[in-house]
Amino acid sequence: MKAIGVDLGGTNIKAAVVDDKQGIVEQVTTPTRASLGKDFLLDRIAETVTGLVKNHEIIGIGLGLPGMVSKDQTTVKNPPNLPGWKEVNAAEEISTRTNLPCKVENDANIAALGSLHFGVGQQFESFIMITLGTGVGGGIIYDRKLFKGTQGMAGELGHVIIDYHGPLSNSVTRGTVEAYLGQRFLSRFASDLISQNPSNPLYEQFADNFDELEPLDLTNAANEGNDLAIEILAKSGQRLGYAIINYVHMMDIRKFVVGGGVAKAGDLLFEPAREIIDKHMMEPFKEGFELVYEDLGNESALLGASGLAFDSFS
Amino acid sequence: MKAIGVDLGGTNIKAAVVDDKQGIVEQVTTPTRASLGKDFLLDRIAETVTGLVKNHEIIGIGLGLPGMVSKDQTTVKNPPNLPGWKEVNAAEEISTRTNLPCKVENDANIAALGSLHFGVGQQFESFIMITLGTGVGGGIIYDRKLFKGTQGMAGELGHVIIDYHGPLSNSVTRGTVEAYLGQRFLSRFASDLISQNPSNPLYEQFADNFDELEPLDLTNAANEGNDLAIEILAKSGQRLGYAIINYVHMMDIRKFVVGGGVAKAGDLLFEPAREIIDKHMMEPFKEGFELVYEDLGNESALLGASGLAFDSFS
Known part of the structure; x- marks a missing residue:
């Protein structure tokens, strides 16, 4: 089973195809360039994901980013270092652009999920x-x-x-x-x-x-x-x-x-x-x-x- | 719908028939006399409950007491003021004696449940x-x-x-x-x-x-x-x-x-x-x-x- 993991940082967007047993299978990095605005950045994330998806069967996308994320894991509020992102349903934005289901979560919770699935937390x-x-x-x-x-x-x-x-x-x-x-x-x-x-x-x-x-x-x-x-x-x-x-x-x-x-x-x-x-x-x-x-x-x-x-x- | 609520205190056992809408319907109080031992006290609780049950259709018993209670709400460990109660499956003991299902919980959690069902917590x-x-x-x-x-x-x-x-x-x-x-x-x-x-x-x-x-x-x-x-x-x-x-x-x-x-x-x-x-x-x-x-x-x-x-x- 494979999914896409995306790490949206202030400097780089990292994205990977991850197999639930083997871990990272394929990975790309591209500059974030957050100053070019919200839509530019969402397009950029979607393009990066789409590039990765073509050779794999993917169940969906998980996106980690800074800021407070809604309980339903779709919407981020006031993320630091992302100008213009007051309140964005990033899950929907990415899902629409990629035709894949998407959920978002903040960095600290993402770290806990990393440990749960691939680290000592297992x-x-x-x-x-x-x-x-x-x-x-x-x-x-x-x-x-x-x-x-x-x-x-x-x-x-x-x-x-x-x-x-x-x-x-x-x-x-x-x-x-x-x-x-x-x-x-x-x-x-x-x-x-x-x-x-x-x-x-x-x-x-x-x-x-x-x-x-x-x-x-x-x-x-x-x-x-x-x-x-x-x-x-x-x-x-x-x-x-x-x-x-x-x-x-x-x-x-x-x-x-x-x-x-x-x-x-x-x-x-x-x-x-x-x-x-x-x-x-x-x-x-x-x-x-x-x-x-x-x-x-x-x-x-x-x-x-x-x-x-x-x-x-x- | 009616249940029995029991409050096991250091001085008194209080027990009541409680209707989920009307609140307390009937109530009795009897001295705890914990010094007479665990079995005496369990018998006493059961007798008190049995006396209350006869005129009502009762779905089960909830027992509040001091001490730490197991996750499955059956067993209490080292309750203060109850000599001889090292670790007791009080739910089973009461259930066997009364032929009614029983769960136990500690006083502080009981207070929260009181507010949830009958107080501002509703x-x-x-x-x-x-x-x-x-x-x-x-x-x-x-x-x-x-x-x-x-x-x-x-x-x-x-x-x-x-x-x-x-x-x-x-x-x-x-x-x-x-x-x-x-x-x-x-x-x-x-x-x-x-x-x-x-x-x-x-x-x-x-x-x-x-x-x-x-x-x-x-x-x-x-x-x-x-x-x-x-x-x-x-x-x-x-x-x-x-x-x-x-x-x-x-x-x-x-x-x-x-x-x-x-x-x-x-x-x-x-x-x-x-x-x-x-x-x-x-x-x-x-x-x-x-x-x-x-x-x-x-x-x-x-x-x-x-x-x-x-x-x-x-």
């Missing part, structure tokens, strides 16, 4: 996917289906508060897990601590250009034994732990799949998270609890988008 | 019930069904963290909403502030016996214009607001029904909660948001327990 009936990237995104899989809530916006995990006195993130909420673990916020937190420790090797490396400090630099330093980098990642992992306690106490879902660039720190983040969870999560919820790393690489979004099509049209 | 497809009592309990109604999570324990709303540096509650978690709004914790918070304000009338009233200060005393004082009481309840309401933001961002359920003794403060709590929500909840989640007070009175648990039977056996 083994779980229900799990929560946390993507630690520029922001902190979430997708909730409950009984092998995406949990969308009443209006389709469930799973804004990055905007769950763990300290209401805490720092602001990109949203109006204070002390959210994104305000601690979002890439920019984690870098800022690290810069603050490094600037107070001039004897640390990271000080010499970044004191003149803290803007260039990325979470990966911390991971590399920590792996070389840098105490301060280890401490910064541990503190961040603890905060992830508190957020996970909230998710579990709320929904009683006990499997966690964590991906995204910041998650490459692996156990430098996860072990401190597990320690906090062991200490502060209610005892009855611990049975069966798991926190695992996911890395489907660059193809994650294409695989997830095809998963949306498999769930919707097979 | 108007909502999905809502979250928060019970502000000795503890802070929660029940999640999603598409007119109880959301139980993977193992049946979803909705531990009182143990959702809003400040991980915050005070301990009855659980192992810090800075949970229960640690601020649970009756005892709210009284303690109030006592601290009152003890620093000797010119406030509440100081004279309670300085020698802060143990007797109850949330209702704060509500009464606030209604008489006592600034400090208003401030204490407002601060507590703000904390409730942060917790609600977490529930909404997580599950995208936008209707909130709040009951329990502490909720009698009404808008003294709710208005500050609404202000925090207006300020700190993400904009797209505000459409359709409602926070309403529920008071089904002393019969709430019986009505909710019968609702469990209606949902299970009709």
Whole structure:
């Protein structure tokens, strides 16, 4: 069984023919050029898909994109980086142009579907996917289906508060897990601590250009034994732990799949998270609890988008 | 259509014949006497039910009790105040003794079912019930069904963290909403502030016996214009607001029904909660948001327990 997965990003449109067993069979990439307008972009997506379809039997299209997506997985509202897309029924627009059924979903939920269909999530009936990237995104899989809530916006995990006195993130909420673990916020937190420790090797490396400090630099330093980098990642992992306690106490879902660039720190983040969870999560919820790393690489979004099509049209 | 609702409390067993339209038709109360053991208590519940059944056509029994209840709503684990009840399939025990089908559910979920079937929750497809009592309990109604999570324990709303540096509650978690709004914790918070304000009338009233200060005393004082009481309840309401933001961002359920003794403060709590929500909840989640007070009175648990039977056996 084959579907088309499309990953609509700010820079590129990626599209692939995906087989539900073999994964990606054929793939193309083309520049997004969002500035040329909504119709141009929709035409471009449709052409890209049509080019892929001709040699395959395709059940439908899954399209991943940024922004909030309606509960029926057709319509996106105010997607960032797509000027002119106030509220667009992208599923219908693409379906009309390609003569194939289409569903859309936001990036964070697409990542969860990628894990469910092709990653470590395959083994779980229900799990929560946390993507630690520029922001902190979430997708909730409950009984092998995406949990969308009443209006389709469930799973804004990055905007769950763990300290209401805490720092602001990109949203109006204070002390959210994104305000601690979002890439920019984690870098800022690290810069603050490094600037107070001039004897640390990271000080010499970044004191003149803290803007260039990325979470990966911390991971590399920590792996070389840098105490301060280890401490910064541990503190961040603890905060992830508190957020996970909230998710579990709320929904009683006990499997966690964590991906995204910041998650490459692996156990430098996860072990401190597990320690906090062991200490502060209610005892009855611990049975069966798991926190695992996911890395489907660059193809994650294409695989997830095809998963949306498999769930919707097979 | 009629069902039996049973409310198994530490002091009394209450049971009622409940009509799905008219509400409670007939009701009895008998002492729990839990110290006489599990079998004695199960027999007693069954006898109470059997006495009620004879003049009615009954579809089944719903039993509300403290403790964590299995996903299939049959088995309770370690209920507080019921010695000897390590893990009991109470549904089967009662069903065998009465020849009627039976389901069990915990008190907080029962309160949500009460509101769904007989209270303000009737108007909502999905809502979250928060019970502000000795503890802070929660029940999640999603598409007119109880959301139980993977193992049946979803909705531990009182143990959702809003400040991980915050005070301990009855659980192992810090800075949970229960640690601020649970009756005892709210009284303690109030006592601290009152003890620093000797010119406030509440100081004279309670300085020698802060143990007797109850949330209702704060509500009464606030209604008489006592600034400090208003401030204490407002601060507590703000904390409730942060917790609600977490529930909404997580599950995208936008209707909130709040009951329990502490909720009698009404808008003294709710208005500050609404202000925090207006300020700190993400904009797209505000459409359709409602926070309403529920008071089904002393019969709430019986009505909710019968609702469990209606949902299970009709």
